[in-house]
Amino acid sequence: MANPWIKVFFFAYLVLGLLILPDYGITMDEPIQRKHGMVAFEYVNEIFNLFPTISKVTGENLSTYDHRDYGMFFQVIAYSLELMLGIDNSRDVFRLRHVMVFCLFWLGLLYFYKALLIRYKNNGLAFAGILLIILSPRIFGDSFTNPKDIPLLSWFMISIFTSINLVNNRNTKSIIAHALISALAIGSRIVGVLIPVVTIIWIIVEFLFQRQDRKWKEPILAISSYVILVMLFTFILWPVLWESPIDSFLHSFRSMKKFRWSGSMLYMGEMIHSSSIPWHYIPIWIVVTTPIAISGLFLVGISRTTKEIVYRPTSFLNDKTNRTDISICLFFFAPLLSVIIFNSVLYNGWRHLYFIYPAMVWISIIGLKELWNYLSRKTGLNWLKYTFIVLISINILEIIHFFIKYHPHQSVYFNILAGDVEKNFERDYYGVSYKKALTLLLEQEKEDTIKIYSEDFIGKINVMNFTKVEAERIKFVDEIVDANYFFSIFNFRTKQEYAMFKNNIFPYNQAKAITIFIKDYPAIEVYKLKKIQHHNK
Numbered sequence: 146m147a148n149p150w151i152k153v154f155f156f157a158y159l160v161l162g163l164l165i166l167p168d169y170g171i172t173m174d175e176p177i178q179r180k181h182g183m184v185a186f187e188y189v190n191e192i193f194n195l196f197p198t199i200s201k202v203t204g205e206n207l208s209t210y211d212h213r214d215y216g217m218f219f220q221v222i223a224y225s226l227e228l229m230l231g232i233d234n235s236r237d238v239f240r241l242r243h244v245m246v247f248c249l250f251w252l253g254l255l256y257f258y259k260a261l262l263i264r265y266k267n268n269g270l271a272f273a274g275i276l277l278i279i280l281s282p283r284i285f286g287d288s289f290t291n292p293k294d295i296p297l298l299s300w301f302m303i304s305i306f307t308s309i310n311l312v313n314n315r316n317t318k319s320i321i322a323h324a325l326i327s328a329l330a331i332g333s334r335i336v337g338v339l340i341p342v343v344t345i346i347w348i349i350v351e352f353l354f355q356r357q358d359r360k361w362k363e364p365i366l367a368i369s370s371y372v373i374l375v376m377l378f379t380f381i382l383w384p385v386l387w388e389s390p391i392d393s394f395l396h397s398f399r400s401m402k403k404f405r406w407s408g409s410m411l412y413m414g415e416m417i418h419s420s421s422i423p424w425h426y427i428p429i430w431i432v433v434t435t436p437i438a439i440s441g442l443f444l445v446g447i448s449r450t451t452k453e454i455v456y457r458p459t460s461f462l463n464d465k466t467n468r469t470d471i472s473i474c475l476f477f478f479a480p481l482l483s484v485i486i487f488n489s490v491l492y493n494g495w496r497h498l499y500f501i502y503p504a505m506v507w508i509s510i511i512g513l514k515e516l517w518n519y520l521s522r523k524t525g526l527n528w529l530k531y532t533f534i535v536l537i538s539i540n541i542l543e544i545i546h547f548f549i550k551y552h553p554h555q556s557v558y559f560n561i562l563a564g565d566v567e568k569n570f571e572r573d574y575y576g577v578s579y580k581k582a583l584t585l586l587l588e589q590e591k592e593d594t595i596k597i598y599s600e601d602f603i604g605k606i607n608v609m610n611f612t613k614v615e616a617e618r619i620k621f622v623d624e625i626v627d628a629n630y631f632f633s634i635f636n637f638r639t640k641q642e643y644a645m646f647k648n649n650i651f652p653y654n655q656a657k658a659i660t661i662f663i664k665d666y667p668a669i670e671v672y673k674l675k676k677i678q679h680h681n682k
Contacts (some may be wrong), residue, residue, distance in 0.1 A: 159251050163631055170610050171239045171607050171610060175242065176222050177212070179238070180203060182224040183202065183224050184203050184212075185221045187207075189221065208385070210385075216335070216383060217573075219292065227241060242313070246290065247288055253303050254577070257302040257305060257306065258272070259271075261507070274509075277506045278302075280436060281436065282558035283494075284298070284499065286577065287496065289349075296333050297330060300330035301330060304326045305504075307326045315586075323344065323635045325374075327341050328381075335394075339476065339479055346448075347468075349368075352364040377508070400628055411570060411636070414427070422488065434494065434563075435505075436540055437562065438541070439509055439645070443505055445512030446511035451469070473508070474503060477502070479498070480498055481498065520533060550665050554573070554577055557663045557668045563632070566665075566666040569667045572666060573636075574634070583607060583611070586672075595618055595619055596622050596629045597619065599621065599633070601634065603634070625674070626675055631655065632669050632671055655672040657671070
């Protein structure tokens with residue numbers, strides 16, 4: 146990283162991230178992900194007795210644990226740090242996890258930059274790739290709190306660098322490094338197996354194009370060493386494999402194809418079931434939640450690549466950088482096509498596929514370079530080049546304005562293509578707005594005890610954000626008849642719930658005490674309940 150300004154940027158971004166990190170609340174997945182880490186930690190500790198004074202608290206056995214199909218390496222490390230640092234309050238427990246998620250994301254950005262620099266040998270284009278990652282509001286917002294999808298995205302960013310390094314060098318150091326990152330990705334989620342699959346194909350293709358004598362000893366040795374190390378590292382880093390490696394791995398793979406979740410969700414104005422998701426679910430979610438400029442550059446990049454393959458496949462593939470681009474494209478299209486073909490159970494937008502976003506950005510940089518070169522060649526159309534710069538700049542400024550105005554709710558971003566967001570899509574499914582809503586309610590409500598009812602549990606876990614005195618004022622009740630306030634983040638899980646909202650039936654017909662708007666759509670609403678109407682529930 147020769148350019149000193151790039152070093153300044155990365156340092157400044159790290160500092161900025163750590164400064165604003167406390168603004169984010171506790172999201173839906175965090176308590177259960179922490180428990181996954183505790184269960185795995187207790188299993189490991191029971192075998193190796195690393196922390197002899199730590200007693201077992203979960204009452205779970207990893208070999209029979211319902212969620213054993215999850216990779217737990219990140220969660221185990223987080224829980225181990227929590228113990229070593231002696232953290233004994235919930236707010237600091239989750240603050241530590243947020244620091245870990247963000248720092249891993251930051252590290253992923255650093256290696257993604259290095260990968261782009263190898264590909265383009267141009268600081269400007271490599272830096273543009275980093276900006277496109279950061280300037281995706283949903284990725285940015287989740288990079289502070291999402292303990293499951295952001296670690297996997299980060300490992301994929303790092304793996305792009307280590308895979309290029311392995312394919313180019315195929316030495317012991319590069320094989321070990323890429324095998325370790327591959328195992329860490331698999332240990333995050335089973336879909337990380339895509340990395341070894343693409344890597345093996347990539348090495349074979351490179352050998353076929355580079356070697357005329359077709360002596361297979363060297364690539365076979367490299368592939369064999371890599372696969373063995375991936376298997377070894379995965380086994381070590383994923384404790385659930387220790388007793389029954391093959392059965393446990395296959396169990397995780399089957400779970401990935403058809404995840405054990407049954408529920409309905411709002412999509413394109415209709416309530417759809419998780420087992421009957423239309424093929425366009427993920428593509429539409431990507432389009433309506435990604436800045437339009439990035440999607441536009443992606444279309445240019447993929448169009449250019451497709452055109453070259455169709456019209457001049459031999460000369461195109463003879464170029465090593467083009468083969469690199471094709472390999473990275475696999476990281477985007479293989480998972481996307483897999484969830485469509487297998488009709489996988491999905492929910493909450495496209496966060497389960499966030500790990501494909503670096504590949505999308507890689508393709509977008511291809512589009513940026515192609516478009517810029519085209520406009521530069523058209524000397525009589527300088528106005529068009531300047532128009533392009535202005536449009537891109539406007540989109541970037543719009544995103545930065547969104548970041549600042551709606552902080553810390555960046556992960557509830559939709560672009561103009563989403564249409565009527567309130568009607569068409571789930572919004573704050575992760576519950577990031579609960580912290581601010583509870584803060585506002587504490588400020589305006591003078592009663593010593595505030596009784597709250599919500600259809601989900603995210604509000605209850607966000608009570609851990611507050612001091613003991615503040616938390617004691619907040620009481621989440623099990624029945625709406627006992628509540629003074631009703632919280633809704635509009636995550637309807639049944640058609641009945643959605644019908645109540647749509648038809649303005651109690652409690653959605655009550656006075657609104659607090660509404661947090663993101664652009665023109667509410668992320669969360671707090672209703673002041675009248676006791677006399679509770680029987681309408």
